[in-house]
Structure formats: C-alpha cells, structure tokens
Amino acid sequence: MSLAPRAVLVHRRTEYQELIDRHGTRGQAEFFLSSRGREIGPVEQRHRSAESALALAAAAVPPDWRRARVERADLSRFLFAPDDVVVVVGQDGLVANVAKYLDGQPVVGIDTEPGRNPGVLVRHRAEDAAGLLRASVGSGVDRRLDPRTMVEAVADDGQRLLALNEVYLGQPGHQTARYRLEAGSAAESQASSGVLVGTGTGATGWCRSAWLERGSALRLPAPTVAGLAWFVREAWPSPTTGTAVVQGLLAEDQRLSLTVESDRLVAFGDGVETDALELTWGQVVRVGVAEARLQLLG
Structure with missing residues (x-):
C-alpha cells in the first residue's frame, strides 16, 4: 500500500x-x-x-x-x-x-x-x-501546474547551481570582475560589475532592472518559455576589455560561457550570496536553461 x-x-x-x-x-x-x-x-x-x-x-x-x-x-x-x-x-x-x-x-x-x-x-x-x-x-493536477523555467550554472570542476530568477557571476563584493565572455560566435574580454542571466520569472526582478536601465530592445522571455536573457553590468572599455557583447538571449540548447580572469569570482542564485560557487583564475563556468522546472500550482 x-x-x-x-x-x-x-x-x-x-x-x-x-x-x-x-x-x-x-x-x-x-x-x-x-x-x-x-x-x-x-x-x-x-x-x-x-x-x-x-x-x-x-x-x-x-x-x-x-x-x-x-x-x-x-x-x-x-x-x-x-x-x-x-x-x-x-x-x-x-x-x-x-x-x-x-x-x-x-x-x-x-x-x-x-x-x-x-x-x-x-x-x-x-x-x-x-x-x-x-x-x-x-487526476487533473498536470493541467493546473505552471512549469517555470530555471537557470543553472555549471563550473568545469563539477560545481552546479540552480536558480529560479537569475544567476549572478562576478566579484562577491560587486566590484570589478575580469573574465572572458563567450555567447555563441561572439567573444570578448571584459571588466564589469558582473553578469546576470535570468529566466522569465526573474524578468520581473533584477534582470528587469538591468533591462530598463539599459533601455534594451530585447524581448524578455515569459516565465514558462525555455529561454533566458543575460546582461553585463557596467562593462568598462579599455585597451584590453570591450563593451560590444553586453546582452542577449539564450535558447534552451545554448550556453553563456565565462572564463575567469580574476583571482576569485563567485556565482550565486536568487540573491543568496551565502550559497555560491567559488571560481578561481582560469576556470570556466557555463550558464543555461536547467532541465529542472518549478512545478507551481496555478
């Protein structure tokens, strides 16, 4: 039984x-x-x-x-x-x-x-x-469930982080982070206040703030769509860092790749800084749509 x-x-x-x-x-x-x-x-x-x-x-x-x-x-x-x-x-x-x-x-x-x-x-x-x-x-529970897309960050040493709203990658004190960003065929070394990768649920929060501040023309994903939006915060131009690759959308099969060029960066989800991936020089972390979904009852 x-x-x-x-x-x-x-x-x-x-x-x-x-x-x-x-x-x-x-x-x-x-x-x-x-x-x-x-x-x-x-x-x-x-x-x-x-x-x-x-x-x-x-x-x-x-x-x-x-x-x-x-x-x-x-x-x-x-x-x-x-x-x-x-x-x-x-x-x-x-x-x-x-x-x-x-x-x-x-x-x-x-x-x-x-x-x-x-x-x-x-x-x-x-x-x-x-x-x-x-x-x-x-018996009709499946019809009432609202499957919310989640985002995951996976480091090259096996560390993994799940989040419902967004993942932040950068310095733990939100100071200047240095890294190399790859989004599809575009790649750029950057110095910035960090990178946000958010879901449609997160598009009502931190990512929306970045979207509004930038006056972005990107169409933010809906909460149940298997896609993500990403934004670089305050990218700084210099002889070795650029500001051309600072926002975009990720489909379900796409990943944003970040190679650490600082002594220490972190990745944390949904604003919980105490539960973070620790990343050191040369490590690679990839962020994309997670397989898991939040099954919210409507």
Missing part, C-alpha cells in the same frame, strides 16, 4: 521574531525600532498575519496525510521526498529559495499579506489551502 502524500510547509521567521531574538523583549525591540523612526505596531501586525496564514495552511492538510515543517534557514538540510506537496507560506522570494531543492514536486504558494506582496509566485490565500492541496494530487 502506498503512503499518503506529505505536505511540507515552508516558512521563514518574521521580522518580529528576529527582533525578539536579537533584543530579548518586545519593549527592547520597540525601543530599537523607535530609535530608527519606526513603530513596532506594523511589524507585529505582519507577524500575526504570517502566523495566521501558517496556522490555516497547517489546518487544511487532510488528516490522513503526513506533514512536516521547515524554515527557510534549514532548507539546505531538509530532504524532500518525491511524493511531497510543498506549501510555501510567505513571500514570492521564499518560493525562489525552495525551488532549487525540488525535483518536480508540486508547489502551492500561500500569500501571507495579500496586497503587500506582488503575489507572482504566492498566488493564493490561506483560506483556499484545503482545495489547493486536494487539487495538487488529483
């Missing part, structure tokens, strides 16, 4: 909880915030909203299902099972945080603060969790 599905509730500590951890009491936290021109009331309200949404989502899990909870800080140590249904309770960014640890499990995004969060990935209210969980294992 097969086991019942397991609902895994993913959440993060609220700002209020982190303030209490740091300052010990509500009064001390209130004093700290007031010294910086803030009030504790809105912070408490957001905490209550998050706790309420998490409680409603937990209560919606069918009684015959297995269940587990994991905080964002513990995701790298948590083992997801193939039959899990992942319920992300929080902000859009929390879905991106969990995506790289999954392998096809359906994801239900629950918005803890509708109207405050964009709701691109956390599309649903906590009150709807019961129906969503039933739909996540029903």
Whole structure:
C-alpha cells in the first residue's frame, strides 16, 4: 500500500521574531525600532498575519496525510521526498529559495499579506489551502501546474547551481570582475560589475532592472518559455576589455560561457550570496536553461 502524500510547509521567521531574538523583549525591540523612526505596531501586525496564514495552511492538510515543517534557514538540510506537496507560506522570494531543492514536486504558494506582496509566485490565500492541496494530487493536477523555467550554472570542476530568477557571476563584493565572455560566435574580454542571466520569472526582478536601465530592445522571455536573457553590468572599455557583447538571449540548447580572469569570482542564485560557487583564475563556468522546472500550482 502506498503512503499518503506529505505536505511540507515552508516558512521563514518574521521580522518580529528576529527582533525578539536579537533584543530579548518586545519593549527592547520597540525601543530599537523607535530609535530608527519606526513603530513596532506594523511589524507585529505582519507577524500575526504570517502566523495566521501558517496556522490555516497547517489546518487544511487532510488528516490522513503526513506533514512536516521547515524554515527557510534549514532548507539546505531538509530532504524532500518525491511524493511531497510543498506549501510555501510567505513571500514570492521564499518560493525562489525552495525551488532549487525540488525535483518536480508540486508547489502551492500561500500569500501571507495579500496586497503587500506582488503575489507572482504566492498566488493564493490561506483560506483556499484545503482545495489547493486536494487539487495538487488529483487526476487533473498536470493541467493546473505552471512549469517555470530555471537557470543553472555549471563550473568545469563539477560545481552546479540552480536558480529560479537569475544567476549572478562576478566579484562577491560587486566590484570589478575580469573574465572572458563567450555567447555563441561572439567573444570578448571584459571588466564589469558582473553578469546576470535570468529566466522569465526573474524578468520581473533584477534582470528587469538591468533591462530598463539599459533601455534594451530585447524581448524578455515569459516565465514558462525555455529561454533566458543575460546582461553585463557596467562593462568598462579599455585597451584590453570591450563593451560590444553586453546582452542577449539564450535558447534552451545554448550556453553563456565565462572564463575567469580574476583571482576569485563567485556565482550565486536568487540573491543568496551565502550559497555560491567559488571560481578561481582560469576556470570556466557555463550558464543555461536547467532541465529542472518549478512545478507551481496555478
């Protein structure tokens, strides 16, 4: 007999909880915030909203299902099972945080603060969790899944990184990075603030900022399209470095190649700098569309 599905509730500590951890009491936290021109009331309200949404989502899990909870800080140590249904309770960014640890499990995004969060990935209210969980294992689940393209960076020593929004390659302090970039038949040595390679989901975030700032005419990919957009940030012209190859699109079978010409560069995904590939002089890293997809329940 097969086991019942397991609902895994993913959440993060609220700002209020982190303030209490740091300052010990509500009064001390209130004093700290007031010294910086803030009030504790809105912070408490957001905490209550998050706790309420998490409680409603937990209560919606069918009684015959297995269940587990994991905080964002513990995701790298948590083992997801193939039959899990992942319920992300929080902000859009929390879905991106969990995506790289999954392998096809359906994801239900629950918005803890509708109207405050964009709701691109956390599309649903906590009150709807019961129906969503039933739909996540029903016969028509495939029709409700929204397979989001992901991006991967693979170094020549076997290091691999997955991301839902974008991969950044450059100096860890965002200072001048030196490397040789190859995009199809075009190649150029560059000195820049780094390179961004993003998905259609990431086209609403950091990559969109680069796209807008540049006034780019590129058509950014849609979230489910197997393609990527890439941008070089602040390329610097010199006798040995150029600025001609600074943006482009990658199809599913194409890769952007970067050969390190600095003592140390890093590659990290979705803004998580603590989980980065370490790259040294002469190493090659290739970035392209990942085989894995985030299976987001619509």
